[in-house]
Amino acid sequence: MSRRTIIAGNWKMNTRAAGGAQLAQGIADAVGENPTVEVVVCPPSVYLSRVGDVLAGSAVSLGAQNLYPAADGAYTGEVNAAMLCDSGCRYVILGHSERRAILGETDAQISEKLAAALAGNLVPIVCVGETLQDRESGKTETVVETQLRGSLEGLDEARASGVVIAYEPVWAIGTGKTASPEQAEEVHAFIRKLLGEMFTNDVAQQMRIQYGGSVKPDNAKELLGQPNIDGALVGGASLKVDDFVAIINAG
Ligand code: PGA
Numbered sequence: 001m002s003r004r005t006i007i008a009g010n011w012k013m014n015t016r017a018a019g020g021a022q023l024a025q026g027i028a029d030a031v032g033e034n035p036t037v038e039v040v041v042c043p044p045s046v047y048l049s050r051v052g053d054v055l056a057g058s059a060v061s062l063g064a065q066n067l068y069p070a071a072d073g074a075y076t077g078e079v080n081a082a083m084l085c086d087s088g089c090r091y092v093i094l095g096h097s098e099r100r101a102i103l104g105e106t107d108a109q110i111s112e113k114l115a116a117a118l119a120g121n122l123v124p125i126v127c128v129g130e131t132l133q134d135r136e137s138g139k140t141e142t143v144v145e146t147q148l149r150g151s152l153e154g155l156d157e158a159r160a161s162g163v164v165i166a167y168e169p170v171w172a173i174g175t176g177k178t179a180s181p182e183q184a185e186e187v188h189a190f191i192r193k194l195l196g197e198m199f200t201n202d203v204a205q206q207m208r209i210q211y212g213g214s215v216k217p218d219n220a221k222e223l224l225g226q227p228n229i230d231g232a233l234v235g236g237a238s239l240k241v242d243d244f245v246a247i248i249n250a251g
Contacts, residue, residue: 003208005224005251006164006231008040008063008125009238010093010212015043017050024051026241028058030248037251038231040091041238045079052088063091063125066099069109069116081120092122093233095151097129097170107150114151118159125164125210125233126151128191132171140169141190148194160199161206166233167191172213174235181222181229184211188228217246224251 015023020043031039042063043051052062064087068078084092094117095110110126117124128147130140144167155163167187172179179187188209195204211223212233223229231251237243 002036003206003230004035005037006040006208006210007037007244007248007251008042008091008093008166008210008231008233009244010065010096010233010235011041011043011238012065012098012235013044014239015047017047020044020047020051021054023239023241024054024060027244028055028060030241030245031059033059037248039248042091042093045084048084048087048089056088061090062088063093064089064122065093065096067092067094067113067117067120067122069112081116081122084122085120090123091125091164092117093125093127093166095127095147097127097168097173101170107147107153110151111153111155114163115154118155118162123162123164125166127166127168127212127233129166129168129170129173129213135169135171140187144187144191145194148191149198152198157199157203160195160203164208164210164231165191165195166210166212168212168233170213174214176214178214178216178219178223179211181219181226184223185226185228188226192228215247217243217250220247220250 040061040063064084094113099105130143134143192204208230210231210233211229215232215234
């Protein structure tokens with residue numbers, strides 16, 4: 001079973017219109033169609049259309065960082081799946097640890113967002129990952145299992161293979177501390193085993209699991225070389241064309 005590597009840049013709350021367009025252009029210029037590596041950039045929602053225009057006709061897809069799981073209506077400040085699609089998105093990141101920690105997002109809310117994303121024809125990237133305290137107290141697997149089962153609650157086996165999981169140990173995000181390839185592979189293998197229990201082994205073999213947390217040009221190759229690591233969700237290094245392209249080329 002060969003899974004297409006997926007490298008996604010999570011710009012978080014960074015860039016301005018002109019800089020974001022320039023960054024997207026640089027990436028689009030450097031990335032060609034590649035049957036084995038897929039590339040996604042996820043700018044802030046206010047810049048999606050602009051970045052989408054820059055990426056039009058390129059090999060790079062557009063993704064959002066969040067959505068609100070409701071149809072149009074009185075939800076001040078929110079953006080739904082139909083709007084993201086209309087702005088050119090194919091992907092949406094859900095349940096990022098920053099949203100879980102800062103905005104109190106729960107697994108139940110993430111599962112609603114997942115359903116809305118799929119209903120809106122977006123490919124969800126569902127994030128899970130333990131804190132340093134969880135890891136040090138031996139709770140990594142319990143925490144990841146709870147998040148995974150909770151966030152994927154209600155997901156149909158028929159649609160599961162199209163969902164992307166991002167394993168992002170919280171202690172490795174933006175800290176410069178990367179999980180070692182062995183540490184990451186261990187959790188990825190655990191996640192794939194769980195997905196096999198939740199769906200079928202066949203489905204689990206098709207699902208892509210990205211690693212995220214201080215992925216850089218100099219550690220990307222080794223991480224992406226692990227059997228159960230199918231890509232990277234990249235924060236800081238996705239804001240520099242050269243670094244992001246080097247990570248893509250390592251895939
Ligand atoms: P980082 O962020 O690459 O800056 O650690 C990754 C993420 O939060 O998705």
